Amino acid sequence: MKRQNSAPTMKDVAREAGVALGTVSKVVNGIPVGEAYRKKVEDAIEKLNYQVNSYAQGLKANKTCTVALLLPSTLNPFFAELAYYIDIALLKRKYRMLLCCTASDINAEQEYITMAQQNKVDGIIGLTYNPNLRIEESTPYVSIDRSLGPRIPCVASDNFAGGHLAAEKLADLGCKSVAFLRTGSSLSNEPNKRKAGFENGCLARHLNYELKIIDDGDPFQEFIDFLEMHYHKGRLDFDGLFCVNDELACRIIRVLQNMGLRVPEDVQVIGFDGAKGFGHGDYYCSTIVQPTAEIAEMCVELLLQGNMSVRPPLICLPVSYAAGGTTKDM
Amino acid sequence: MKRQNSAPTMKDVAREAGVALGTVSKVVNGIPVGEAYRKKVEDAIEKLNYQVNSYAQGLKANKTCTVALLLPSTLNPFFAELAYYIDIALLKRKYRMLLCCTASDINAEQEYITMAQQNKVDGIIGLTYNPNLRIEESTPYVSIDRSLGPRIPCVASDNFAGGHLAAEKLADLGCKSVAFLRTGSSLSNEPNKRKAGFENGCLARHLNYELKIIDDGDPFQEFIDFLEMHYHKGRLDFDGLFCVNDELACRIIRVLQNMGLRVPEDVQVIGFDGAKGFGHGDYYCSTIVQPTAEIAEMCVELLLQGNMSVRPPLICLPVSYAAGGTTKDM
């Protein structure tokens, strides 16, 4: 006796309704069927509280209506927002989301992809760091923030424009001498264009600028040293800082405060990402806002549109600036 | 011709290895098999890059190795942390996580549960608001923060103790007159015990206290009115506030600052949740910290332990206090 605790199947419905199995299937899938039959089947479905088993369906159709999202974690508010909006976008299309937190682990990334590769999911959206992921062409894949090759679409915000915008804002706000601070992955990715955009903007506005760039493993102390090196008699050489993301901006602001500097009075700081503490709350700092919802929507749209031929290799979505209390424009 | 883009199946492996289908299955599942056969099969698996189709497996075994997590959203850092740690806990047990953001929508909650009900997932962990969810007994379910009945385990932090702790801390920090501020759901849930614990603590420490409690739909303005009503000649009647969560605490702090009050000099504020902005960063405010990782681990353990008979109805995990700059103990 195994049938006891299990959900009712099509066969049960067919028996209950007194019709054939195929008829039930047709009703379930909206294929025209005699009115009287349809009624009987629907009643039986109602009575038994029947619902299709999507795994059996998937086995048959080779389609699971599930998409995997690979993310380092949801602890970072930007990633958390991404997860939220991607779930919304998928839901709209009747897809479910398998969330896979990779903890930026190279092997975990590959494992998840390999897992998904074998028709376990219909597609993958990944924000990954593994420089040499093996991705078979059979599984639709959309990458966020990192170009993985010409055949795999990459969606990102317009990081170059964002960097440029940051420089312009600092110039507008009266800065004369600024710096760009970056942690992150050294391997080429879209966010790294923030630097180039910023430099470009500084040049355009005749801002003096310096760069301090370290990699993820490097000690944070290097930033502190850098700032202290530019600190003379109670004054910092810079009146404006652009940090590669809001997280870094927050940490840097604390360092500045510990040095006795006031933000934004003495130094103005702009971050990047534009995540909000509680979804609808305040920004962590003045920031370049990524269009998270649009990125999410674009990823899903690209992933699920059947037309594999029109897959643009790189899509950059427009960013905007938002004051968040760490600049003088509040 | 349909076989082209699909993953290799056991049948392919069997043909490649020149053995029978059943033999391949045995090798895959670690069932003893002749050494020479095993080698052949393993080579074939390697060569074809074969991997079992877990949906077919699930169809057969009525088990999908997938758990659904129902959450209002991941925008709130506490929820985001929960999602992260639950994913980790599931991964440890070779389970995958389907993340379902319900946006606190009553119907979405029920829909997700109904979906999961039909052996689509092996279990559900839910943080929900629907007062009358229908949950069949067949699907293992663990609830967070809300008791859904005697047969469904509820995991929460010790909210009563947390409230008590907040009162004690405020007393220790020199407060004489305090208030408790709450938004949230009016229906009975675990977090609502924060109030009772706080009152209890205030009484124990002979603190004067007031309560201002509004429901989720109510206008935030009510808090502002409440505070202004207790604001006379540049002084607030309270020197300490306990907010039901960090989100509210942050908003209230801004209101206080707009009124010209300094935090923590004039008013000390304690929140609840203990989420950190970027996972490893700072707390948003002084706060009662929920043991998120432990809650996650407990939920998963409870959900997946086969023994349905030993299911405690309510588990409260210990909280702790953390200074976060909005009290005088930094």
Place this chain on the structure above:
DNA sequence: TTGTATGCGTTATCAT
């Protein structure tokens, strides 16, 4: 239009 039969990839029960 309705019913029947076959196959999806796997596991498990049988003979061999």
Place this chain on the structure above:
DNA sequence: ATGATAACGCATACAA
């Protein structure tokens, strides 16, 4: 110990 075969729940081509 190994190989053939049925069954899991569903969809569909085909027969009635």
